[in-house]
Each structure stands twice: as C-alpha cells, then as structure tokens.
Amino acid sequence: MTRIDFRQVRKRYAPGLPLTIKDADIEIDSGEFCVFVGPSGCGKSTLLRMVAGLEDISEGELLIGGQRVNDLPPAKRGVAMVFQSYALYPHMTVAENMAFGLRTLGADKAAIERKVRAAAEILQLTPLLERLPKALSGGQRQRVAIGRAIVKEPRVFLFDEPLSNLDAALRVQTRLEIARLHKDLGSASMIYVTHDQVEAMTLADKIVLLHAGKLIEERGSVAQVGSPMTLYHRPASRFVAEFIGSPRMNVLPARLVGAEARHAQVEMLGQEVRVAADARHLPFGEKVLLGVRPEHLVVADEGEGAGLPVTLRHVERLGDASLLYVDAGAGLPTLTVRREGAATHAPGTPLTLRLLPEQLHLFDAREMACRRTVELPA
Ligand SMILES: Nc1ncnc2c1ncn2[C@@H]1O[C@H](COP(=O)(O)OP(=O)(O)OP(=O)(O)O)[C@@H](O)[C@H]1O
Ligand SMILES: [Mg+2]
Structure with a gap:
C-alpha cells in the first residue's frame, strides 16, 4: 500500500x-x-x-x-x-x-x-x-x-x-x-x-x-x-x-443585500438576484462577485419575463452547441453563453438571460467562495 x-x-x-x-x-x-x-x-x-x-x-x-x-x-x-x-x-x-x-x-x-x-x-x-x-x-x-x-x-x-x-x-x-x-x-x-x-x-x-x-x-x-x-x-x-470548466466561468460585480441560511440576495445592474449560497458571514453592502458558467446561462424565450437584458455581439458555432458572446452593459465583461444546437440569432439582437439561483456562485471581496447550498450530484 x-x-x-x-x-x-x-x-x-x-x-x-x-x-x-x-x-x-x-x-x-x-x-x-x-x-x-x-x-x-x-x-x-x-x-x-x-x-x-x-x-x-x-x-x-x-x-x-x-x-x-x-x-x-x-x-x-x-x-x-x-x-x-x-x-x-x-x-x-x-x-x-x-x-x-x-x-x-x-x-x-x-x-x-x-x-x-x-x-x-x-x-x-x-x-x-x-x-x-x-x-x-x-x-x-x-x-x-x-x-x-x-x-x-x-x-x-x-x-x-x-x-x-x-x-x-x-x-x-x-x-x-x-x-x-x-x-x-x-x-x-x-x-x-x-x-x-x-x-x-x-x-x-x-x-x-x-x-x-x-x-x-x-x-x-x-x-x-x-x-x-x-x-x-x-x-x-x-x-x-x-480554471475548471471551459469556456471559463463568467464573473460579474455585485453587492450583497440579504443573507439567509440557504440563499443570499445580491444586487447586480439594478436587479435583485437570488443565489443558493450562504453569505451570512459577510457584512451587508459587501462588494461581492457573482459567478455563472456559460452552460448555466439560459436565454429566455420571448415574453418569458424578467431576466438580465443583454445584447448579442458574436456567435461561435461548434456544431453540437453555440457560444454566444453578449454585452450586459458598460464597464462589464463580455459574458459567454453556451447553448445547445446552432444559434440563429444575428449580432445586435437583444436577449434576456435567466439566472437560476442554484446555478450561481458567490465570491467575497477576497475572491473566496461562499458555501453553496445546493447538493453535489452523486
Ligand atoms: N532549476 C530551476 N532553477 C530556478 N527556477 C526554476 C528551476 N526549475 C523551475 N524553476 C521555476 O520554478 C517554477 C515552477 O516550474 P515548474 O517546471 O515546476 O512549473 P510547471 O508547473 O511544471 O510548468 P509547465 O506547465 O510550464 O511545465 C517556474 O517559475 C520555473 O521558472
Ligand atoms: Mg512542467
């Protein structure tokens, strides 16, 4: 041994x-x-x-x-x-x-x-x-x-x-x-x-x-x-x-506005976003980072309601999937969205992205992760 x-x-x-x-x-x-x-x-x-x-x-x-x-x-x-x-x-x-x-x-x-x-x-x-x-x-x-x-x-x-x-x-x-x-x-x-x-x-x-x-x-x-x-x-x-995951995780600046045992609320681009993470150890108002992997960003169907408004800039087609590069607003990094199949949207199209609480990651000001409150897959 x-x-x-x-x-x-x-x-x-x-x-x-x-x-x-x-x-x-x-x-x-x-x-x-x-x-x-x-x-x-x-x-x-x-x-x-x-x-x-x-x-x-x-x-x-x-x-x-x-x-x-x-x-x-x-x-x-x-x-x-x-x-x-x-x-x-x-x-x-x-x-x-x-x-x-x-x-x-x-x-x-x-x-x-x-x-x-x-x-x-x-x-x-x-x-x-x-x-x-x-x-x-x-x-x-x-x-x-x-x-x-x-x-x-x-x-x-x-x-x-x-x-x-x-x-x-x-x-x-x-x-x-x-x-x-x-x-x-x-x-x-x-x-x-x-x-x-x-x-x-x-x-x-x-x-x-x-x-x-x-x-x-x-x-x-x-x-x-x-x-x-x-x-x-x-x-x-x-x-x-x-480092883990390709394309790499999107990371966006946000501010902590609420923390319960299983969920935190952050404010990002004037919207309140719920995250399945435990941020109770952090002070309110703390600058935080919201992380979301390209495969977990969902493009909402038309009329599906609230979400993050973005503009499509560029599409890469991989065959089985497409990578959409979108702008969320001035001063923010370009986000990467992975979609199954061949995307047909033209550059310039406005899109809405849905952020699912269980698919989000939260990092504190030192860039250390808050504990996620979702179960690990078996
Ligand atoms: N003999 C040496 N003398 C001085 N510095 C060294 C020596 N060997 C390696 N280093 C330095 O130590 C660091 C780590 O080197 P190492 O070769 O272990 O990296 P690595 O992770 O294997 O990188 P890579 O992915 O490029 O192979 C590097 O900054 C390298 O320049
Ligand atoms: Mg080496």
Whole structure:
C-alpha cells in the first residue's frame, strides 16, 4: 500500500528567488489517480520531481508509504516516471527499450522477458516488439515509454504531461488507455501532471489545483484538493472557478443585500438576484462577485419575463452547441453563453438571460467562495 504525503513542503530554487512551492499539504491515497493541474510555471513538475527524488525539498517532509524520503535516492523510492518527451533509444527495438532499465539493474533474463511481454500485452504493443522507434507513431512511442515504467513494477507512477506531444485525437485515445492502465494495475498510485483541465477532470480520482504567481505567496501553492465534481460544483475561490470548466466561468460585480441560511440576495445592474449560497458571514453592502458558467446561462424565450437584458455581439458555432458572446452593459465583461444546437440569432439582437439561483456562485471581496447550498450530484 503506497500513500504519498506532502507535509508543509516548500521549494526555493535559490536564495533570493521567490518560493516556487509554498506550504504544500497533499495526501494521496494508496491506488489513487491524483492529477496535479495548474497554469504554466505553478510548480507541477517541481512537485513531481520531488516525489521522484530528482529535486531537493527545501522545507517540510515527503513520505512515501509512510516513510520519510527527503534524503532517499531516486532508485530506492520504488517510483517510475514518464516524461513528455518519450526519450526512447533510437537504435533499440521496442522490446529492448522496455527491457533496458531492468538490464542495467542486472535482473534475470527470463524475468525481464516475462515482464516485457506482460507490459506489451497491457499496452497492446505485442505486435510491435521488434520494431525500432522510428517506425512507430507518436502514440505508440508514448506507450513504449509507459511500458518502460510498467516493467519496473513501481509503487508509484509519475506522469509529466505525457500526452502534450500528441495530436488531439491521439490524446483522447491515449488518455483512455492511461485510465484503463490505472484500473488494470490496481494497487499502484499515480500522480499525473497536466495543464489541461479536461485531462484533469476525466482522469482524476483527486485533483490538486495549484496557484501560480503572486497567489503562491499570498495563499500557498495548493488552491484546492478534491474530486473533479467537487472542484466543478464547489470551487473554493474565483481562481478555481475560472480554471475548471471551459469556456471559463463568467464573473460579474455585485453587492450583497440579504443573507439567509440557504440563499443570499445580491444586487447586480439594478436587479435583485437570488443565489443558493450562504453569505451570512459577510457584512451587508459587501462588494461581492457573482459567478455563472456559460452552460448555466439560459436565454429566455420571448415574453418569458424578467431576466438580465443583454445584447448579442458574436456567435461561435461548434456544431453540437453555440457560444454566444453578449454585452450586459458598460464597464462589464463580455459574458459567454453556451447553448445547445446552432444559434440563429444575428449580432445586435437583444436577449434576456435567466439566472437560476442554484446555478450561481458567490465570491467575497477576497475572491473566496461562499458555501453553496445546493447538493453535489452523486
Ligand atoms: N532549476 C530551476 N532553477 C530556478 N527556477 C526554476 C528551476 N526549475 C523551475 N524553476 C521555476 O520554478 C517554477 C515552477 O516550474 P515548474 O517546471 O515546476 O512549473 P510547471 O508547473 O511544471 O510548468 P509547465 O506547465 O510550464 O511545465 C517556474 O517559475 C520555473 O521558472
Ligand atoms: Mg512542467
């Protein structure tokens, strides 16, 4: 059983530089698929390389399987890492590439062959074992790189953006293969780094979303830890709300005018809007932010009554859905509305948007979320 615990971990690459990682407290359960996600430069690779033993830990503790590993050399940690660049040996066949690590450790020849065959079977590489890397597609090469990790039978798999060199279709296919691999390998824990929130949402049991830039100094590295649905439905802050979900959440300025246990009232553009959130800890009159995802903004049918009046500026048709970009008034950001099907409205059309209390998010002046009073979907 292999838990991984980061305890108050900090990283400063050199004296005088700001902290790259600040006060990271992360618990990864045995067998869990954990995804580290966040903007470029937020420290995802740094955290992963700390687990692999390729990067020193400046402060705090890292535990693998309950054992403090801060000073344990990489080879003794029972981890295997798969990088973005597959780094295969060009003059070796698929089988030789996969066997190479075990050979250098002096493993028994028959055992190596057995492990390579088993890994090839899992990754559907059996027919390709005698090929050279140059005769493989990008996706197949990445599978060989994964195979090289599997034959080591690690306690922990570490993936650093393994799919970013693949084209979109291959990325989806390989993503499914990695999900299947996690199921097949059962007890191995996985940490997977990506900046792609779709990969994070689809692969993770647990997402660790990391702050970047000055938010690291203000709030620490970890923005939120939770299941994909928790981050989507209960983002802890505006940063999380805007990172998870595509297109990103709309955020509008408002003012708190009422707060009960299950609902808050805010005033926005001269209208009173009800939000299913608990804002009783905030003072009346507080400047707040109202968040609503593009998929939760509903265009009212004609004559349907009250709502937010907006003007359509631009339409993008995606085939299955359309994105409407609308203006709500001077000084406000353009809002994005996602509608099923092909929108037929012309730019310039006035529309009314309905705001449903259960679909709204409320953030305080510090951009921290008020607790939503809607149930999480099962
Ligand atoms: N060896 C180093 N010396 C100094 N600073 C470094 C070093 N390696 C990384 N950094 C800095 O630490 C920060 C985090 O880098 P890291 O590579 O962990 O980010 P990342 O989240 O993996 O980003 P990306 O998504 O672009 O891969 C960056 O600001 C980077 O410039
Ligand atoms: Mg990186």
